[in-house]
Amino acid sequence: MYVDVHAHLIHPSFAGEEDAVAARAAAAGLDFVIVNGLEPRSNRAVLELCDRHPHLLPALGVYPVDAVASKIDRAAWTHPFDPPAPFDVDAEIDYIDSVADRLVAVGECGLDQYWVTDQAEEQERVLRRLCEVAMRHDLPVILHTRKAERRTLEIVRELGVDKADFHCFGGKLALAREVAEAGYYLSIPPVVVRAEAFQRYALHLPLERLLTETDSPYMGPVRDARNEPANVPLGVAAMAEARGIGADAMAEAIRDNFRRLFGR
Numbered sequence: 001m002y003v004d005v006h007a008h009l010i011h012p013s014f015a016g017e018e019d020a021v022a023a024r025a026a027a028a029g030l031d032f033v034i035v036n037g038l039e040p041r042s043n044r045a046v047l048e049l050c051d052r053h054p055h056l057l058p059a060l061g062v063y064p065v066d067a068v069a070s071k072i073d074r075a076a077w078t079h080p081f082d083p084p085a086p087f088d089v090d091a092e093i094d095y096i097d098s099v100a101d102r103l104v105a106v107g108e109c110g111l112d113q114y115w116v117t118d119q120a121e122e123q124e125r126v127l128r129r130l131c132e133v134a135m136r137h138d139l140p141v142i143l144h145t146r147k148a149e150r151r152t153l154e155i156v157r158e159l160g161v162d163k164a165d166f167h168c169f170g171g172k173l174a175l176a177r178e179v180a181e182a183g184y185y186l187s188i189p190p191v192v193v194r195a196e197a198f199q200r201y202a203l204h205l206p207l208e209r210l211l212t213e214t215d216s217p218y219m220g221p222v223r224d225a226r227n228e229p230a231n232v233p234l235g236v237a238a239m240a241e242a243r244g245i246g247a248d249a250m251a252e253a254i255r256d257n258f259r260r261l262f263g264r
Contacts, residue, residue, distance in 0.1 A: 001251045002236060003258040004033040004229040005187045006108070006142060006167045006213035009049060009056070010042040013217045013226055021216075022053045025229035031055065031255070032264055033229045036108045036142060038063035040087050043095070047102065057264065059105035059142055060096045062089060064112040067126040068119035079115060089126055097133045104262050106134035107142030108167070111155075114147040123148075124155060131159050140261050142167055149175055157182060163261060168215050173200055180209040185261055187211035189219035190227060190235035192242070202239035207253050211261070212236060 004025070009018050025033050035050055037043030037060040050058040063084075070086035077083045096106060109130040111123050134141045140163035145152040149171035156164055165185045169176055179186055186209060192198035202210065212232050214220070220227025221234045233251075240250035258264065 002030045007216040010045045028230035039066040057104040061107040061109040100137040105140045110144035111148035187213035190221040190231040191219040193221040193238040199242040202242040
């Protein structure tokens with residue numbers, strides 16, 4: 001009955017364990033896990049992994065930080081991880097377009113004004129191209145919106161995108177309501193068990209606009225512990241408690257939402 005609409009099972013922390021993680025997800029009751037790509041290497045690895053497991057569904061994209069890798073001032077980079085390696089972004093978008101019939105969604109894609117604050121124009125250009133791919137193939141987009149939530153909403157509405165999930169949304173509740181009122185979905189990770197902001201979303205947003213994700217290996221129920229899709233039931237239980245309904249009712253509603261957005 002459970003679903004995970006956003007997981008990074010190609011992340012190095014899962015290296016060599018991808019098949020075991022997939023098996024644990026199925027054992028925990030997950031019908032489907034959407035596995036997201038970020039750039040050329042992970043996009044191709046996502047397809048290979050999903051080919052081995054029917055309950056893993058591929059979504060390919062260009063992460064907004066990777067989207068501007070060629071424009072980053074590497075000498076001025078101060079974050080606690082290496083800047084992404086440059087690649088031909090437009091060629092990768094063309095590749096995603098070419099394999100769209102194998103995908104359940106386009107993404108992860110979007111805007112990020114947290115890690116990179118001076119490349120908004122290029123991030124927006126890439127987002128627009130990926131939204132156009134999704135719309136051409138009648139696929140949803142899975143959106144990263146960190147510190148750029150309102151601008152992302154403005155762009156998808158301007159483009160006429162009608163199928164989208166705002167993953168791990170970090171904006172204010174009033175803006176989350178605008179997202180839902182626009183007909184888009186918001187997915188909540190298992191960190192909801194200890195994060196009041198996500199509990200407020202679970203309580204106040206329309207039930208028919210909520211989904212579950214893990215953002216594996218991040219956003220887990222235990223601080224600093226690796227997250228994985230098998231933790232989705234913990235998140236559903238916390239969402240149900242926040243809303244004051246039964247966990248089964250919450251899981252069923254989310255499953256119905258997944259079916260409407262992704263057709264599975």
